[in-house]
Amino acid sequence: MQDFAAVRSEMGEFWNIRSGLEESVKGFFSAPPEADVVLESLIPEKDFNTAGKGSAEVKNLLKRLGVDPEVLRRVAVAAYEAEINVAAHSRGGMMDSYIHSDLIHVVFRDKGPGIADIAQAMVPGFSTADDMVREMGFGAGLGLPNIQKNADALHITSSAGGSTVLEFLIYFANNER
Amino acid sequence: MYLKDIVTILEGETLIPSADLAVEVPCAFASDLISDILMCTKEPTLLLTGLTNNQVIRLADMIDIVGIIFVRGKRPLDEIVEMARERKLPLICTKMTMYRSSGLLFNAGLRSCKI
Numbered sequence: 626m627q628d629f630a631a632v633r634s635e636m637g638e639f640w641n642i643r644s645g646l647e648e649s650v651k652g653f654f655s656a657p658p659e660a661d662v663v664l665e666s667l668i669p670e671k672d673f674n675t676a677g678k679g680s681a682e683v684k685n686l687l688k689r690l691g692v693d694p695e696v697l698r699r700v701a702v703a704a705y706e707a708e709i710n711v712a713a714h715s716r717g718g719m720m721d722s723y724i725h726s727d728l729i730h731v732v733f734r735d736k737g738p739g740i741a742d743i744a745q746a747m748v749p750g751f752s753t754a755d756d757m758v759r760e761m762g763f764g765a766g767l768g769l770p771n772i773q774k775n776a777d778a779l780h781i782t783s784s785a786g787g788s789t790v791l792e793f794l795i796y797f798a799n800n801e802r
Numbered sequence: 803m804y805l806k807d808i809v810t811i812l813e814g815e816t817l818i819p820s821a822d823l824a825v826e827v828p829c830a831f832a833s834d835l836i837s838d839i840l841m842c843t844k845e846p847t848l849l850l851t852g853l854t855n856n857q858v859i860r861l862a863d864m865i866d867i868v869g870i871i872f873v874r875g876k877r878p879l880d881e882i883v884e885m886a887r888e889r890k891l892p893l894i895c896t897k898m899t900m901y902r903s904s905g906l907l908f909n910a911g912l913r914s915c916k917i
Contacts, residue, residue, distance in 0.1 A: 673857055681863035695844075701864035702840045709836070709857075762853040767837035774841070 639781040650778040660723035670717040680704035699775040732792040740783040812896040821892035829915040854878040859885040
């Protein structure tokens with residue numbers, strides 16, 4: 626198992642795991658199996674023409690694979706919110722989707738400037754979005770809470786001045802209560 | 803309620819003439835905040851909004867939107883209309899405000915979406 630304690634001392638870290646899934650999520654992250662399909666998508670800084678395409682592509686692929694429509698919706702919403710976050714708040718980044726037989730693992734890595742206080746960023750309504758982003762209809766401060774609500778597991782590591790990695794897991798069996 | 807009834811009630815203009823207005827609309831949601839729309843739409847939903855950018859159309863790739871009403875006379879650019887056409891997403895403009903549009907549709911029996 627990775628030593629998350631060591632990471633925590635240098636960086637801000639956030640975990641949220643849906644109740645009842647702790648063991649399977651820990652099992653996954655301690656020894657991530659090889660994915661059946663990997664999709665990569667570039668997220669350029671402040672490019673709202675491109676933002677969302679990666680999420681739509683992932684949703685369409687999962688739809689073809691026969692994933693439950695409600696699970697599809699949760700994957701699409703979580704991925705889209707995360708994609709918008711990278712476009713709106715970072716210097717750009719990548720979205721990598723790892724599709725397994727029973728779940729999807731999506732990882733967003735950006736080029737900074739990092740989240741100074743992750744706990745504060747998780748508070749519904751807190752936002753650092755600029756005017757341009759707000760005019761598009763974003764910046765409600767609900768992006769991260771919306772990802773947390775839809776994902777079975779959410780993990781964020783970041784530090785002020787550094788890059789942010791946000792990853793989530795969603796199982797294809799519908800676990801939402 | 804059908805989309806064609808909604809066009810009549812809102813004295814709306816259909817931006818995509820080929821769009822199918824014989825679509826049944828089970829419920830509606832009104833907002834200018836993308837995250838609110840994403841959080842509250844879990845079933846086929848009519849969206850009333852003042853946003854006219856491409857991300858409003860992109861939303862229909864993520865969640866089940868049966869049509870978009872642009873309120874208070876706002877009109878999307880041609881390229882945005884084209885994005886909707888590709889997705890077979892009906893777009894309707896009304897001069898009415900968000901409040902009046904929502905009130906009229908609610909009174910006509912269109913329920914709000916389950917959140």
